[in-house]
Amino acid sequence: MFNYAVRRILQSIPILFIVFSLVFIIVRVLPGDPATAALGDYASQAAVESLRKSMGLDVPLWKQYVRFLGSLLQGDLGNSIITGYPVGAQIVRVLPYTLQLTFSAILLGYILGIPLGISAAVKRNSFVDYFNRVFSLIGLSIPAFYLGILLMYLFSIKLRLFPVVGGGDLWDLGSNLRHLFLPALSLGLVMTAYITRMTRSSLLNVLMEDYIRTARSKGIPAKIVLFKHALRNALIPIVALGGLYAVVLIGSSVMIEIVFSRPGLGSLMVGAIKQRDYTTLQSVMVLYALIVVALNLVTDLIYGLIDPRIQYK
């Protein structure tokens, strides 16, 4: 396991390197000159030139690239070209909101999805199964932002139960949770659809195995066969795939943050694109890349731990 872990960690280094380079390229080809964008169209030529210089845009591209990687390695994300504040501080301010949203959605997905999936698999082709299939089909099809709008309309505008927009005060638990509820529910329901479906098909697969038939024929009560023999094995892929789902969920969280005007990495990124704030944009993308690569790594390690055969592939 140790060797596998080390090998897998070493493998992610070149991937990170490629991703960082990709971010650099994408941000450099953004239309418009960042210095002109920061100062506005009526700025004097001299002012634009001096800003370009202070931003390090006057040196050749390869030098900019080396500088970019160098400061990344030192953990320096630079200052926003629009506000002038350090990007790192801004990210630290909004990151808790995104993490809170994503984790509660994942949690909700597992809490609701696993029992739903089990009930569907056990009573295959029953009404419960039918309901579950319709629910997960709609859940997989609905764009997260549309679900968010529907819930917002119903619970915030019609029933006035929750605040319409904003992230609330991070340090005031009541306000925080009230602001979190609808965004987390929107994202969590989509997640539930995934987990339900996954649990159902994984459990159905296991229930067809020989050792389940053996257990049953030995006269072991159905409940024990289900929870002790079948479920344990069925849950392996579901738990192990949690990291992968989290990656997908991070994409959806961008949309939910925009619908609910909630602070977070997604809002920060979209705001940066609209303002052409390229330092912020590149930092947010680097951070997303780090999170994604880390999640993929963790998923692989968990898988390796659960299923030792994977370590030798």
Next chain:
Amino acid sequence: MPVGITQQQRIWLTFKRNKTAVAGLVIGVLIVSMAILAPWIAPMDPLVQDPFNRLSWDVEGHLLGTDDFGRDVLSRIIWGSRVSLMIGATSVLLGLVIGTALGMTAGYFRGKPEIMIMRSVDVMMSFPDLILAIAITAALGASTTNLILTIGIVMTPRFARMAYGSVISIMESDYVLAARAIGARAPRTLFRHILPNIFGELVVAGTLWVGEAIRLEANLAFIGLGVQPPTPTWGNMTREGIDVLINAPWISIFAGLSILITILSFNMLGDGIRDISDPKLRGGEGKGYT
């Protein structure tokens, strides 16, 4: 299953028995017809404004009410289907062509091309589709062509991976070995022997991924990075509607519903096709929802 029928007939018989898939197909065909027939079935010009009937639900002649400029919401939804479907289909086609070419190259030649292509594919696939798409659109700028290009690029790795897998397995088959043994060059082997055999499954997968492409387009439009107003798309209508959600909820609700129904029909169809190819299991997992 009756005997003495062709493979196609057998697939069709299995398909017909799957009610979900048939429903998905029917809805899909209706939506495509709506897009094609938009100029004839839309009750009004989607761009004509009516300042006296802004944001009103029960005005005569506006079945689904009017928006902030007094434009007919139903007509805008009907016209919007054109943009969404066109971008969805073209971008998937682009991804299919580029991805298949890359995947076949990697699978046929192995070695260096394989490592370079498949590693890049891995890196791209490890990213959430939406974040990749946002980054590329931001770099290219928002226009219809760039949107197709963006979504096409996001779709490319999926096709590459699929084509790669198929080529690898088919390379060992007798007829490919035979073709190579009699001295067929790479292009001939690839286009005459390999491509025709993997094309079918790629097209089926591609058809189903149109739903994903439409979802991506709607997401980008919702953020404001898609086709720009006043051209109606379902995504930018949902976006415009959210500002007036309190007074005129129907704009967002119906525009979003159109997106949901379209993606739903593709997913229903996809489930059915999966059932046919693997009747043992109902319901698998797809990549990427946003």
